[in-house]
Amino acid sequence: METALIVNNSASVHRQEVNGHDEHHHHETFLTKYVFSQDHKMIAKQFLITGIIMGVIAMILSVLFRIQLAYPNTAFPFLQTLLGRFAPEGRLDPNFYLSLVTIHGTIMVFFVLTAGLSGTFSNLLIPLQLGARDMASPFLNMLSYWFFFTACVIMLSSFFVQKGPASGGWTIYPPLSALPKAMPGSEMGMSLWLASMVLFVASQLMGGINYISTVLNMRTKGMDLWKMPLTIWGFFLTAILGVLSFPVLVAGVVLLVFDRSMGTSFYLSDIVLNGAVLPNEGGSPILFEHLFWFLGHPEVYIVIMPAMGIASEVMAVNSRKPIFGYHAMVYSLIGITVLSFIVWGHHMFVTGMNPFIGGVFMITTLIIAVPSAVKTFNWLATLWRGNIRFTPAMMFAIGLVSFFISGGLTGIFLGNAALDINLHDTYFVVAHFHLVMGSAAIFGMLAGVYHWFPKMFGRLMDEKLGYLHFWLTFIGAYLVFFPMHFMGLDGVPRRYYAFTEFESMKQWLSVNTFITWAAIMSALAQVAFLFNFFYSIFYGKKATQNPWNANTLEWTTPVERIHGNWPGEIPTVYRWSYDYSKPGHDQDFIPQTVPFSQTMTSNLPHDFEDDPDVEKLQTEWLKQNSQEVK
Amino acid sequence: MNQSAVDKEKINFQPKKFNLWLFMITSFMLFAAFTSGFIVYTQGSADKGIKIILPHAFIYSTIVIVLSSFTMYLSFRSAKRLQFDKQKQFLWFTLILGVGFFFLQFYAWTVLVKMGVYLINPNASQSFIYIFTGVHLVHIIAGIILLINSLVGSYKNSPQVKNLFRLEMASIFWHFVDILWIYLYVFLLLNQQ
Amino acid sequence: MKFNKSFCTKIFISGIGLLMLLISNITLAQDSTPASVNSPTIEVSSASDTMWLGISYNVLIFLLVCIIIAVVGRILKIYDLTLQMQSKKAMDWNKIMSFGFGLFLIVGLYGAYWEYTVQGSMILPDAASKHGVAIDEMFNATLIITTIVFVGTQIMLFGFAFIYRGSQLRKAHFLPHNNTIEKLWTIVPAIVLTILVVFGSLTWKSIMDVPVSEQKSALNVDVTAHQFAWEVRYPGKDGKLGLKNSKLYSSNNKVGVDFKDKNSYDDLTADEIVVPVDKPVRVNLIAQDVIHSFYLPWFRVQINAVPGLPTFFQFTPTITTDAMRTKTDNPNFEYKLYCNKICGGNHFNMQKVFRVVSVAEYRDWLSKQKPYLNDQLRKELKMAVQTENSANKNKLAFNKI
């Protein structure tokens, strides 16, 4: 009981510092427990559920615009009922179509796959897998969530302004986004978009600072960097990417705001809009593209690296095998982190940039494919001769690898500047990033949800529904995105409201209808997930402490998920987290908390590289044992 | 407060200081982005660039902020030596110099406007001067708030660890905004005319 | 367990209820359709009625599917339990899933093959430009390499998932790393990518880095993009395009030609872009309002049109529109210019015909184009209105060809 007291005490110390109050006891009210919680596990859940809700919204938006692409000539009265002035006579308004695409992209990339993914799993797992009672700054952590929440509310509120939400694409290139008169969405909707994104960036910075600081300062005894699970490496490097690149987006946005409302000319020059000559002179729209993609490219890795970490962990646990090439995995993550800062120009090959600079970006871009390839091969080698247990989490992790391969390979086409001339901004790009980023990262996130659900809610999700969810989503995603490659190769541009105006595009109408139905199928499949998720929170099968027989520290915490994580002392770590199926050990896993002195039968010479004491022990033990044998 | 509780808090300070350093990295990245943006923009064509000699007001403000950094250092040193009166005194100096810097930057803007260097400008290299100084001033405001916070704290009878911690955070940040300004000023100087 | 049972019965009961609702709805729907046909006067209200009917119909179908899934799930569970009670082996879901992956591998590979052949035949025909041929070669090489990797890795992924499905009898093979093979699969991709980069760079440079001398000998076409159209200007007999300045825009001077520049006097305006075959063309681009992108997929040509920043793309078309018509067996075929950068509501319909013709046809066509500096514009600029027939002068405008 004494230990529990200490936990309580330390919690009140945090609180006191934050609020400057002097009360030494603290009661958990509904408000402090569920709303303004500073507990990392609760914040993780808040991020997850907000992320899921935003994901569902973005998915519905995509179904709406897919309906338009499948049936460009049909009126759907229910659209008018649903969307009012944005779908007069049941036909989607072209500008609103672009709004849908824009907000779908923004929500998915930033709110679901950045905040929903990192926010959930970094918050949940960094303290749990490293052996910390909470984040470095729980208060900052709470603020991070509430900034994110406000950003979500503002983003969604833009559907209720007169001219509709922002509609210049998620990349909001000026002048389209800078000139309120250029399109309806560039008026109030764009302002709201910018406001929302500034809050979002603030939220991500607070979160990222916290993650880095926790990883570097608050690891438990014995947890050196090279003993951290790959999940943590993924989150850690993601946070570094975010902290270094999000400020650059802010810089771009600040200049954009000045152009929009102050009349400066950072991005604007020589503009004649609707017959009016604007006074702006001397600006460069390309400057914005540089600033945007300096964030934008790292951003895509911000999205995928946590998913990669999760997949690595889930695949090791469920193959009952160590992750293959742990060091190579870490180095390739580091390589991706560093390289992702010098490849942004590959989004701008056809902006008329200096061909020499284009060539440089092409070289860096194709270099980044090497660490990506290494990761893929290591995953495959992890499966090889494993003893695979197909939990839903494992299935999603395998799905991630499949998508990552399919989408990564098309990156090699796009990274080749010469080929990009004809592929840029076509459906080929859409297919590329939906597979490599969209589908792969979502699958990573879902794998994480299925895998760590017991750590969040103390219960298990239903396995059979998980299978159903997996197969429908997996097949659906391929059916949706695979044909898009060929549309792209036929030169069909992205962000087109309808493919009816060009004779050459009409051959794709039937394909589009097919894609839409596949998309609707995969969207409906998510109902299986949503039901499973919310039902299992309350009625799922009760989980045991370590349901997956995993090695990492989070499974040493009690099922009750208490404040401070461990009732007693924080456990010490003695080994890496991947001792699965080690020869000589009776079980097929050895938790990180088990010292080598207890596993004499299975220790390998390699295990003692940094610990001469244990090595001595082991040699003595071996001597003894061999004598006994004699 | 018993000894162990004090120890706990001390332990808890470490990550906070670390957070501050990380925050400074992010805001440095912000300015790095602005200055890179400036370079990309200015190299766009020959008629871009600052094209003026920067007003003297910036020299004065630079002197003021360097001085304030020095007084901040003195204040922190006094605090460590338990000379609390001196601590407060130097903190006041720092605060006054900080506010002085703020107004000097404003003054510099008026000079710029008189020189015909406007924010709204077909040569956005010149607009960038306002952006640099303006966004930096936002940081100055944050720094001043930190200064006021530690000043108010120093009048309260809080434990020395806490006092020192508050002061240290303020001083790290204040030196940072100082160095940031020097970076920006040197950057502008190198690009003037 | 108790809860599970009650849940089960609840599902059944609500399922039956929903079924009945569905049936009654379908019959109602059949009733209401002829009614609305017979009496067009109540069409408005019945339109919304049918809408709601349609929606509830779909929702019901979906619910029905959910119920069927729930029932199947229950049955599977009961089946599983009886198996266990009869002390037979329970259903081995692990095995089922591994077979799922095996099946997916086979069906998926066939699907990919189907897509490659069926949809692969719907893609753009061979490039109709000189540099496009180089791009296509590059593309094919990349396609072959990536397809091999794609098939190989997917086979490994799903194959391993199939083969190494878990079993209680077996332990996984403890293999934390193997430096040799790791080096191998770092170096081999690196080499392959280096080869691609080298050839890619050469191709890229040859396309984008046209020597100035060649640029000078090309036919210049000036294209100005604005929401949502392309304005085309050809040089007159001097072969030089006059300068532009967006500030000079007026309703008669749509692209803002600067008539202080004497080169602009004889410039021509055109409704479509027509170029001669096998001659280098340099398209000069600028946008007036937002970014657009000049995209001619058949020629593998794309370059952004940016306000304030002139760009250009130089290429040599090799197949005339007529030849393409025979080649694609489509007598109505036209090369089209697409806008390929989101630019507003009508982005999807910002097009222009791009025609490639023989040199003779081109001369003929050009001679029929009107001068940019038309009478109205002259009036506006307070220049003397020329009365002579301008078509005469244009005949000479082929200097560069």
Ligand code: HEM
């Ligand atoms: C194998 C390495 C990869 C290469 C060589 C590569 C290359 C490229 C290139 C050149 C483009 C620009 C295409 C264009 O707009 O014309 C692109 C677009 C994109 N890539 Fe990748 N990529 C790779 C991996 C990834 C990964 C891992 C992600 C995300 C996790 C990703 C996400 C994206 C996104 C989101 C876009 C589209 C952005 C937009 O225009 O909206 N890529 N990729």
Ligand SMILES: [Cu+2]
């Ligand atoms: Cu990129």
Ligand SMILES: [Cu+2]
């Ligand atoms: Cu467009």
